[in-house]
Amino acid sequence: MIHFEGVSKVYEGQTALANATFSVERGEMLFITGPSGAGKSTLLKLIYHAVAPEEGSITINGQRTDSMRARHIPALRRNIGVVFQDFRLLSGRTIYENVALAMRIRDAAEAQVKAQVMETLKMVGLRHKADAYPDALSGGEQQRVVIARAIVADPIIVLADEPTGNLDPVTAAGIMRIFKDINSRGTTIVIATHNKDLYANTGRRVLRLDSGAIAGEDRG
Amino acid sequence: MIHFEGVSKVYEGQTALANATFSVERGEMLFITGPSGAGKSTLLKLIYHAVAPEEGSITINGQRTDSMRARHIPALRRNIGVVFQDFRLLSGRTIYENVALAMRIRDAAEAQVKAQVMETLKMVGLRHKADAYPDALSGGEQQRVVIARAIVADPIIVLADEPTGNLDPVTAAGIMRIFKDINSRGTTIVIATHNKDLYANTGRRVLRLDSGAIAGEDRG
Amino acid sequence: MTPYHFKSALAGLWKEKWINLLSTLSIAVGLFITTVGLLVVYNVNSIAQKLPDKFSITVYLKDGISQADTQRLQNTIRSNEYVRKISYISKEDALRDLKDSLKDSAYVLEGIDNNPLPASFSIKLRKDYVDPAKVKRFAGQIKAMRGVDDIQYGEQFLSSIQSIMSGARLAGLLFLGALLVGVLFVCYSTVKILFYRKADEVETLKLLGATGWFIRMPFLLEGSLMGFFGGLAAFLAGYGVFDVFLAGFSSSVPAIGYFLVPSALLLSLPAAGLFIGFSGALIALGRIRS
Amino acid sequence: MTPYHFKSALAGLWKEKWINLLSTLSIAVGLFITTVGLLVVYNVNSIAQKLPDKFSITVYLKDGISQADTQRLQNTIRSNEYVRKISYISKEDALRDLKDSLKDSAYVLEGIDNNPLPASFSIKLRKDYVDPAKVKRFAGQIKAMRGVDDIQYGEQFLSSIQSIMSGARLAGLLFLGALLVGVLFVCYSTVKILFYRKADEVETLKLLGATGWFIRMPFLLEGSLMGFFGGLAAFLAGYGVFDVFLAGFSSSVPAIGYFLVPSALLLSLPAAGLFIGFSGALIALGRIRS
């Protein structure tokens, strides 16, 4: 589903990812871990093409994306749901509208939007906040809105960047149950996290990054 | 140092804190924990007067602050260093300038600013990023800049809201060492967190919040 | 454009209503100033256009010319494409005119018994031919005709009409040009500055997989609506000032009564505003690259 | 104001140079349009001011008045506060003038041997007294003097001067007023919209404990600098257009040569810009409450 071959990303002299080669199978759930600044977010950004690599090839769902034409990028991104590390909620729109956006971009019918948005908000425990604006939510509530937006449109890949950084252990476990659930229905999931609890005893693959290099791989 | 007496905070019908009474002694390090949306951030905001309580009295450093005149608020805030949950870095200024701001607000001399900012950036491991802009930093790096800004001017109180949400365990432990260090030199510290590792086995007081109420207190 | 885009634009306008109102008023002010400028230039021009009406050529006829010859001459001249109007002034008319113009001093003429003044034609030209070179050529043609004694026209008056008209036209065009460019620029930059702070929102929409047009649509609608309402405000202001206020003043200051306000100009303001708002938003957003 | 504030303002200007440049140019355009408007009104006014120069009163003297009486009369009139200039026209001068004005028809006067025209004074009034009511009163006084036969002045000309002047003045003031208010508003709202997106930054500074003036200072400096440079750009544009461009055109279109550009107006533009930028920023930031 996702294949990196010798991929490197350099920001103005700062190497964020160096010669990374790895694959994620369809329907897999992969964890990425490593110290602060190791390149986890960069790796995810390369998948949804927020940044392009300096070297190497990236294949997503059978399609080469590293040197993709700009006009094909939106279609690629519509296949991917992203939990951004910095949230990226639109402050001028309600929680409902923020989550609905992911479906509107995909031209979903209004009735379907409403049903699916409300159901997803219920899953993350925020149905009662549908009409609030992001500023009126706690940090953890905002993070759950971002998670809802990432999964609401049933993308074939979900990328989650530190999705539980602002969540208490109980809520975090709830979110992980949701991820496991959609994963079991076939969605490929990649989670970048520092939180060992998320992958401990799951038996899932864990990729360790250090200073931009893949430093090892084991099972949680 | 900090005393809350029957403090309540209500946002448009949503009770964020209800009838909270507690004290923090000078030189203490207090943890606040509780599920997402429990009112931790609200409690900290009441201390640095980002919001005012509907009921109750708040005393900081011997001074009633709940119904304080607007013109006295800046002086109160200059006694307090805050690690904001949402970072609040100024995107138009370099890391150096973001951290230096906390000292310039206090009218520090330029030489002192330079020395202290560089030392603090070194403490959080970001000396080499001094000239970068916040956008060019990873999530965890940004969080450490916020921590540096909160402590650089040696405030008498440090409030940290989920300060390790984006940090790996090793870096988080480093930050906790810094907090312990400045605490041992007399600074009062209040940390709101979900991360049990931060307070486990420290013997410090831990305040548990649930749905805006103080649900209990124990020692980590 | 889906109902979603429309609702989204309205919500966007409402959420930040004060700053949007400010931008709308900026556009209104810009359009209003342009309107005033257009009206001033239009009026100066229409006054300048009337000047050639006052220009005339006098053709003195030989003494003793027959009535038939006079008639033939008049017909020949009248058929010329230059001529708008030709009138005959007999010897008696000329003397009466002279007496009228002498007014109180007319008694100097009292001793005269045979009329020494010649008969003449007074010719008014079509506007387009009131031009020094053309008039000179035309005058030459007429002077060569049989029965014409002499020809006279205000060469100086003619060249000063020319100079005033071309001066007014040039100044007006420069002023209008500067005004139009300036106001378009200000409107555009108002929209651009307004949308500048949306860069983050645009970035997020792109990362979510939105296409360029999906992202642009609400902004284009917002810009168009602001422009439209700006134009409407300018229209109302123009209507208020020109139709009501000036009408009130013109009773005490008659000159103002001659000020012309073509209502088509005022009526086109909302459309102009809409166009400016739309294109301003389009340019302000620029190319949206993923 | 510390060096920090100054550096911070410069860094702020530089970090977002394009949008700041756009705002600066908006201010420049606004000031330039105002300048053009001021110049137009100034010139229309100075033309209107010259009209009274053309107004004169003619005092016809009785036939056979002695030279001494004429002299005394002239002294009396000259000493009146209304009078700017008085000149004597003898009977001979009057006849010569009449001959000149008759031009080709002057031969009608050839048979005349005794001069029937009266001597006269031509009086020019001080500008402030060229007013229908005042002139009427003054004319009455003179007519009552010994040796004066009749008095004549263009009553119609006088009232049309009046009407043109007050019309031009009113239209000019309205236009200028609208322009000034409009341009000030646009400049202000440009700065306001520009600083709107800084609301977040201001909020953060407040939460860090900064006082109102600490927060305002860099913005005031930014606004002032943008205003100053906007004014400078307007000055350069004004200088370019009026002093260079118009001078070039005036050789082909003489009317343009009479266009007056008071250099004090152009020179004050940078200061005006600075003031607008500063006060715009001050108002845009509003009260900063903690």
Ligand SMILES: Nc1ncnc2c1ncn2[C@@H]1O[C@H](COP(=O)(O)OP(=O)(O)OP(=O)(O)O)[C@@H](O)[C@H]1O
């Ligand atoms: N836009 C950028 N310009 C320059 N350097 C960048 C940029 N983005 C990231 N970097 C650098 O690249 C390195 C990797 O960043 P990345 O965000 O991938 O780290 P991360 O593993 O996600 O860290 P964290 O756990 O702190 O979020 C960091 O050192 C960071 O400073």
Ligand SMILES: Nc1ncnc2c1ncn2[C@@H]1O[C@H](COP(=O)(O)OP(=O)(O)OP(=O)(O)O)[C@@H](O)[C@H]1O
């Ligand atoms: N400005 C606001 N307007 C309305 N409701 C608010 C506002 N800020 C917070 N709330 C609500 O108050 C409650 C407490 O919020 P608070 O931010 O204190 O939670 P928290 O304990 O910090 O949660 P988290 O761990 O998720 O950061 C939440 O339910 C939140 O939705």
Ligand SMILES: [Mg+2]
């Ligand atoms: Mg990251």
Ligand SMILES: [Mg+2]
């Ligand atoms: Mg919180």
